[in-house]
Amino acid sequence: MSCILGACPQDVRHPRTHSGGNKLDSISVNKFRDNIRTFVEEVVSGHHPLKVTRRSGEAFVVIGAEDWEREQETLFVLQNNSLMQQISASLATHVNRNGYTPTAGEIDEIIRI
Numbered sequence: 001m002s003c004i005l006g007a008c009p010q011d012v013r014h015p016r017t018h019s020g021g022n023k024l025d026s027i028s029v030n031k032f033r034d035n036i037r038t039f040v041e042e043v044v045s046g047h048h049p050l051k052v053t054r055r056s057g058e059a060f061v062v063i064g065a066e067d068w069e070r071e072q073e074t075l076f077v078l079q080n081n082s083l084m085q086q087i088s089a090s091l092a093t094h095v096n097r098n099g100y101t102p103t104a105g106e107i108d109e110i111i112r113i
Helices: 015-019 029-034 036-046 065-079 081-096 104-112
Strands: 025-028 050-053 059-062
Touching (some): 036 059
Parallel strands (some): 025 050
């Protein structure tokens, strides 16, 4: 991932290019305030949330709306036992290769949608 105009604000680390893991990147609220436009653009375009810490130790996370909605949908599915059972059953059917095989006409209909 590249930073805005090829330059990262100082002390910014991006998970995929710098730290190599899924650790949430963290900056001070002062650095965030001083470079808010750049940080918001990085969060939204790079799909990497950013933890902003206050002097008191409290923190908040900046995350793009699209990413937030995706996370909420994932949580909904994971917390829904019925959906998780359907996913598990579907996976077992797929692994055992004993699921329903659509006809050529059904596949054509699906593709046209």
